[in-house]
Amino acid sequence: MDSMDPKALLLFAKVVECSGISNAARTLSVPKATISRAISRLEASLGTRLLERTSRQMRLTESGETIYSYCQRIAEEIEEAKAAVGSIQGVTRGKLRLASPLTFGRSLLSPALPKFLARYPELHIELELTNRRVDPVEENFDVVIRLGPLADTSLIAKKLGVVEFAPCASPAYLKAKTKPKHPHDLARHAIIDFFGGAERHNWIFSRSGEKVEAEVVPSFDVNDPIVRRDAAVAGLGVALLPLFLVREEIENGQLQVILPQWQSTRTNGIYALYPNRRSLSLKSRVFLAFLEEEMPSRLAGELLPETPIPAERR
Template identity: 40%
Template sequence: MTPRFDCLQAFVKVAETGSFSEAARRLGLSKSMLSRQVSALEADLGVRLLHRTTRSLSPTEAGRAYLERCQRILADLEEANLQVSRLQAVPRGRLRVSAPLSFGIGHLAGVLPAFLERYPEIELDMNMTDRHVDLVEEGWDLAVRIGRLADSSLIARRLAPIRVMAAAAPAYLARKGVPHQPQDLAGHDCLTHGLSMTAEWRFAAEDGRSVDVAVSGRFHADNGDVLRVMALSGLGVVLLPSFFMGDDIRAGRLVPVLEGFVPQGATLNAVYPHSRHLSPKVRAFVDHLAESFGPEPYWDRGIAPPVRE
């Protein structure tokens, strides 16, 4: 005779807590009911599962082996129930998302209409900023981030590779020459990102070593879109993620350089607070982004091989 589910659950809870009283409290049952369920289970199996004394309660040898199997069975059942409930749940409600400014405007915004059409019960609240928002403290459901993730309290899902490229306008290269080694950049005007006219650019040599090169130039900015415009104007060499320059490279307005020394790439990630029960609206949004960008993002088509990792 197969033991009933409620008897299995009663035995597991009693064994885990070491107390009929505590197990009864957690299950919302009377102590006498719980005792009858465990006794019925032992009768069905024809074996004693628990040592009972006036001062202690512990599993027998057979009880310990049975407990381990029952715990796995109950965990599998819980996971199955959770998966079914997720399939049945309709994504709905307000979804608050933070994303980098340039990527958000240039690429993320383009895939949002299809998402909202697909899920009419979701209200989307977007925050475009390069500031790393505190998801928990500020109440955001998830963030789209580029690069390495240092916050281990967040769950990350990789959405797409981000290739970093060095490029310049044809007019600039005709005037200043084409760099063939990362060290050649010392003689070039480099458009740097940040607060300083000087910077270090890192490349990956063919043997796998990292090559750090000090660069400088007459222009720097804290925004990739501005640096791209300066590169198009022929003011120097720029080092940017390919999602800024894909159209320009395909059209010949910018020319990749140092392709044999592919700069170290990054990744596009969706990050969200740790939660065992991920809400349907967050899951739907993350899945949509993964489908929209994928392992070979559209901005890299026709311009470069995949990122070396």
Template identity: 40%
Template structure:
């Protein structure tokens, strides 16, 4: 088998999690797959996989080699796709999954422009803060926040999200502006009911970091609802800049404790099930999202500068 064939077998073993599964996927025998991996390791002079009767894992060298392999195989697929799909235009139903707040405020407003460019595409969007199984539910693409766990999904970086401590001018006029993070103990702070990692507000203090756990008379399972309550003057919250930046510009919200707040950025990725044989509709939407969110996301742009 040629080198490209060896790379393909190796990548398939890693993707499928074992020799037998890879053999079934490639219509080969397990012994043939095992021999190909053995020859590849012999040729490279290093072990790529740790294997026992029950498990298989990559060695450090195998991890680096796998990353290079997938890029090479992707480039080959992309080159072939450019030829075979050169005359194919995006068409068909494109199924997208986004978080509620980001989907409503950032992705949905872009859909009309995308559909104007590609009139043969139909978009089906699901807004949920739950993690969905893309393959099981037939989702073409999901937009997700946070560091990515090991996954068979393919990720394309879009932007980074920041958060801000904010309140409405009406709330601050009535209850006063906190001058230090400790002052938050005397305020109504809104929090997430189901996302504990978002309920630790970290501040920079002269003697180190101060972690504040918000307490108040309202919590919700999504940022969209908390955002609405903050706009209505219910209390103080820590919310994503993509939600609050327009309100700050319009004077509806005010950032507070900016000298103390430790800015933490969270990556945003577009995820899709496979890097191989991307349909024209998915490739077009991926490129469209990158165009709109990179290198500067819209919530960091000055008003009127968004193309």
């Protein structure tokens, strides 16, 4: 087998990423014939077909899928080599691929990114906001933000903070109802939460070492916290909401924290996950350092327990 041309491997990877030679040629501003010849030579050197091409579509052969996984690694190593050289020159550069849950990404990460990019102007960020469970190794992400308990033992996890929850309702709703003074009073209120189809649920509260389970029944069951917040603002009932998501609504009087003397035991840890299969790249290190620097102050400003929760507005 003849030696493989590294440039041909990178061209092959670009063809796969662009779903075709024509698209890759346009992206790279390279003649189609150049890419076609490079892939033909690569297939000849390997002694196997990598692509099944027709006039309408292209698909990877089994050999093509195997080679493509290696091409991705090569492209990544080249990117990291460029970033390493940049670090020697005092410049952090390259593409930083991030994934984050939708609500966290919109409410906390997105407002912080302009400051990060101003600090590292030669970094290019590719951010995917999604609530699916992203695998940074399989999907080639540098850093993945995840909330809640972690089950991945193959990943390194850096804890960035904790999301606290509190029951909230609108002044209009509370004016029409008797304000709850004890968690058990919630049984008589309209409840907004994500119950996943359950007919009832327990909200757990603590106060001075005392723990109380309040059985509640949902009147509005939805898996999006922003929709739950908006429903509470609209006066549809009491919602147990992440405090970082309702700071503005509490400050402007659209929502009130009820049962302020009780603390909900519901919390979500915020973690930055990254693969441990190789040493952490400079671009990932500076981003993680930025999150460690930025998130505590942002979360503290978002009414975490260290900041007094506003009393109900009169």
